[in-house]
Amino acid sequence: MKNAIGREIPERIGSRDVSLYQAAFATLRCDRKAARYQKGAPQHEDKVLHSIEAAIEATGLSDGMTISFHHCFRDGDFVINQVLDACAKKGLKDLRLFPTALFPAHAGVIDHIKAGVVSRIEGSMNGPVGAFVSQGGQLSEPAILRSHGGRWRAVEAGDVEIDVAFIAAPQADAYGNATGIHGKTPCGPIAFSAVDAQYAKHTVVITSDLAPYPVYPMEIQQGWVDYVVVVDEIGDPQNIASGTLVLTKSPTRLLIARMTADAVVHSGYFKDGFSFQGGAGGISLAATKYLGDEMEKAGIVGSFGMGGGTKMLVELLQRGLIRTILDGQAFDLDAVESLRVDPAHIAIDPGMYANYDSRGCATYQLDAAFLGATEVDLDFNVNVNTHSDGQLLHGIGGHQDVAAGAAMTMITIPALRGRIPVIVDAVTTVTTPGEVIDVIVTERGLAVNPAREDLKDRFLAAGLPVRELADIKAEVDAMIQPIRRPVFGDEVIAAIEWRDGSIIDVVRKVEGFE
C-alpha cells in the first residue's frame, strides 16, 4: 500500500495493523483514551527497595513484558544498562524495550538483543543500537519510532501498554516524589516519564539521592509510584550535553544561522509576543543567538522560547528578550540551574508540549521553528532518522511535533556535508512531510515551500537570497560525484509513526550499495 505521500507501506508491520499516514492533521479523534490502573495503597507504606533485582521481583516483571525509560540523561544515562543487566541476570527473555531514546552509552543493549533478553524496541535509537538493528534480523518485530508527542499519545491511547516503568530520578523521596533538577547528579526535568508513571502497571523510581519528604518540584508524583530503588549512580550529567550541543564555529553554518535569523526578522511573525523553538544543533544555537540580538535591536519581547533548554535560551530570558521558556528537557546544566531559580522558566511535559490527542499543544503556539535534517527532498520532505547510507541512526525527537505546530518551520542545513549532498530527489526516509515544512535554509540560499508564496514575497522584498530548491540541488550535484546509494531488502526493520499513530514511512534493511 502507498500512503498519502507515496511511501510503500506493508499492510502489517510485525504483529500490528497499519493505519496509513493521510495528512498532518487528518484524524482529529474524539473517542476515549486508555484507562489507567487504579493502584490503591495503605497508609505509611514503605516503598524503598535496595536493588533493581528487588524491584524486578516486587513488580513481577517476567518474559515478554514491556519496560520503559526516559532519556533525560541522554548519553550519560546508566539506568537502562543497569536494569537490563539485572533482567539478564534474572534470566528474563523477550522483553520489549520502550525507552524515549537510546544513545551510544546504551550500546550494551546490542548484547542483550543477541542474548534474547530484548527482542523488541519501540523508541529512538541514536547511534550503535540503530546501526545494529539496521542490519536486519535482530528483533522479532520491526522497531517503532515515535516523536516525543507521538510517544505520549501512544501510551494514552493504549497503543503501548507498559508493564514496568523504570524512572531514573536525580532526587526522590521515600514515597516516590521525584525531580531531575535537584540532587547529586541533576539532568533536568524528568517529565518524559510522567505518562509512563501514570499508565504503567508498575512504576519504579531509581535514584542515587534519596532526600527527605517532600522532594519537589514533582515531575513524578508519589501517587503514581510503587517502588523507590536507591542505587549508587544513575547517570553522568556532564553527558546530557553530548553530541550536538556546541555552538558552531563553521563559517558555512554561521552563514546559515545568520540567514535563518534574517528570514525570521522578515517573516511577518517578528513582533511583540513572537515565539520560537530552535533545535539543539550548532546552527540552531547560533540562530538563537543572532535572533536574540535582532530582538534586542528591534525592542521586541517574545512570549516564549521553547526548548530543550540551553544556556543560549536562558540568556535570552535573563536579558528580558523572552518572557518565558517552555522547557521539555534540559540540554545543558545552565538550563537546569535556571529551572531551579526562575519561575518564568517553566518545565512542561511532552503531553503539554506536543500531544496530538489534546486540545492543543505548546508547539501549536510557535511562530517560528528552526530544525535540522539529515536529508531534505524536492517535495520538502525531511529525513532525520536515516543517513544517505540507509542506516537508522537517529530518533525523531520533537521534529514532527514542532514542524506540524509552528506557523513557520525552517530546516537549516548545509547543502553539502563532506561529499554528501543533503538535498535529494526523494529522502531515504520521510520523518516529517513537506506539507509542514515552510522554508529550507542553506548556505547557498533559502528555498520556500510553494504553498507559502506569502513568505517568499516577504523574503524577496527584504532582499534575502530566495532560490528554487531544485536549483540549489542542481548546483551542488554538479560539484560532486554521485554517491553510492544503498540497496534495500524487503525486511522492514523499523516503522516511523506520524504523531497521530499512522505510519508515514518504514525503514528497510540495507542489503548493499549500488
Next chain:
Amino acid sequence: MKNAIGREIPERIGSRDVSLYQAAFATLRCDRKAARYQKGAPQHEDKVLHSIEAAIEATGLSDGMTISFHHCFRDGDFVINQVLDACAKKGLKDLRLFPTALFPAHAGVIDHIKAGVVSRIEGSMNGPVGAFVSQGGQLSEPAILRSHGGRWRAVEAGDVEIDVAFIAAPQADAYGNATGIHGKTPCGPIAFSAVDAQYAKHTVVITSDLAPYPVYPMEIQQGWVDYVVVVDEIGDPQNIASGTLVLTKSPTRLLIARMTADAVVHSGYFKDGFSFQGGAGGISLAATKYLGDEMEKAGIVGSFGMGGGTKMLVELLQRGLIRTILDGQAFDLDAVESLRVDPAHIAIDPGMYANYDSRGCATYQLDAAFLGATEVDLDFNVNVNTHSDGQLLHGIGGHQDVAAGAAMTMITIPALRGRIPVIVDAVTTVTTPGEVIDVIVTERGLAVNPAREDLKDRFLAAGLPVRELADIKAEVDAMIQPIRRPVFGDEVIAAIEWRDGSIIDVVRKVEGFE
C-alpha cells in the same frame, strides 16, 4: 442494611446501587480508572468566546447534563451563579450540579432548584442551599457529598461523568492555560478543577483577566481546555477568607489550642521532619501558631505543613520552622502571595493530596492533624456535615482524607457550643469514623481512642489532662437541659460517601423535633 459502623443505609440511593462502608482501608482496588476523552485540536485554534451563553451553545450543554465547578473563591465566587443564570435563560432543565462546594453566596441555586433548572447536586453545600435541601422533596435524587479526595476519585473512577466543566480562572491565556495565583482577582490555585478539566467531555475556562500566552503556573493546562470565556468579574477574593478563618480570641478555644499543641509535643511524633495539618478554624489556626513556637523552642524543623494555605502556615515557612508547605487551596491572600514567590510553597492538586485510588496521597505522610467537628460521639465518630438540629449545613472538605491519613488525628472542639453539647451518644451523621480518630481535645481535657493506648501513656506521662470521653460528656450533660432532638422522616436527602466511594451514612429529612 446496616454498614460496618451500624448506620442504616438503604439498598439504593436514588438511582444508584450502594456499596456499604466497611472500614477505612477496606477496598484497595487494582482495576482500571475511567478513560478520558481524546480531544483533538487543529493548530492555532481560537478558543476565546465572549459570553457564557456562547459557551453553553458551543459545548452543546442540554437538559439533564452534568456541570462542574470549583470552590476556590469560596464565598466570593460569582461564576456558579453566572453560569446557572445563563442556563436558566437558555431554558435548560434538570441539570446535575457537581461543584466541589457551594457557599452562602450561592443561595441563588435555591431558585434554580425551584424552577427545575437544577434537579440534582453532588457536592458540598455550606449554608442556605444545604438548609433548603434538608427540607426534603427538593431534588430528584439525594445529594451526594464527598471529600476532596473522594470527589477526585469519583471522577477518575467514572462514578460521575462531567459534560461541561466550568472553571473560574483569575488569569488565563487565549489557549486555556490558567492559574489562580495571578490576575486581577487571585483566589489561590485552582487545581481542584484539574480532574474535571481532564475528564469532562467539554472544558470551559472563565476568566476576567485574559493575559498573553503562556499564563503560568498552569494548574489548568491548555490541552484540557475547549473554550476560554472572558467576563467582567469572576469573584471577590476578599471573601475566600470568609467564615472560619479568624484566629480565635475565645479563652476556651485558646485553651483547646494550647492543649492540642502540648499533646503534639508529647505525642512521640514531634521531632525533626515532623509534619502536620490544621484545619481553617480558629482553634486550628491558634494551635498552628502555638506549635510553631514549640518547634522553634525545641529546634525542630518540620518537613511540611499542609493547607489550606494560611498566613499562619506561611509564617512558619518564613521562620524556617517547616521546609515546605503542601497547599491544596489558599485560605487567605498571604498564602497566594507566598505561592507566587516561594518554590517551597508547593501547590498540589486534590489527587496528590487525598486520592484513595492512588499509590499514596500526601495526607498519608502526615504525623499530626487537628480538625474540627460539629459533633463527636462515644465511638469517636465525627460529624462535620449536620448540626444537632439535623440540618445539612457543611461539606466534608478534606476531613475524611486527613483523618484517615494522619498518624495522629486530633479533633479540637469545645465540649459545649452555647447550650448545645458537642459530645453525644451517637452523632447525627457520621462523616469520619472513630477508627481513624485518635484524640479528642476539649477545654475539659483530652480523650484518647482506646486503640491508642500508646498515646494515652505518653500524654499521662507528660501530665496532660487525659480523661475518658464519657466522663467529659457526663460532666457537660449535667450542666445543661437536654436539647430537643430532631425527628427524621424516611426520605434520604443526602448520602455521605467515604473516600473509597462506599456509603458511610445518609442524611434524612427533618420532620420535626422531639
